[in-house]
Amino acid sequence: MTVTYVIEGSRVTGLEQFWTVIGEAVNGPGGYFGRNLDALADCLGGGMGTPDDGDFAFEWRDHTSSARALGHEETARYLRQSLSRAHPTNRASVQQRLDEALAGRGPTLFDLIVAILADGATPGTLLLS
Structure with missing residues (x-):
């Protein structure tokens, strides 16, 4: 069963806040899921809170708000x-x-992060809404 992690884009006000939002989406309050672009790519490889079988997806809600903040x-x-x-x-x-x-x-940072999420996850598992 696919686990879906929700990134609340309206909470992303800049890069530092993005790290907080994605960390909490995957690992709960105070959670970690990378603090730089390389670490994010590494976390997608598994062992950092996502299922070991790789059956997970990201839903990035209000991604247009994040795109502006990470412009x-x-x-x-x-x-x-x-x-x-x-x-x-x-x-x-x-x-x-x-x-x-x-x-x-x-x-932009938004473009780079989307590319990392899209490349590091199973195809079709990044939903921008």
């Missing part, structure tokens, strides 16, 4: 922070993505 402005904020920690050989790439976000172009 280009929040993406630029995230990339600014990433730039300060980036390896010198990666700074030009991060700066280019930051410039794109500041111009309102390129993938």
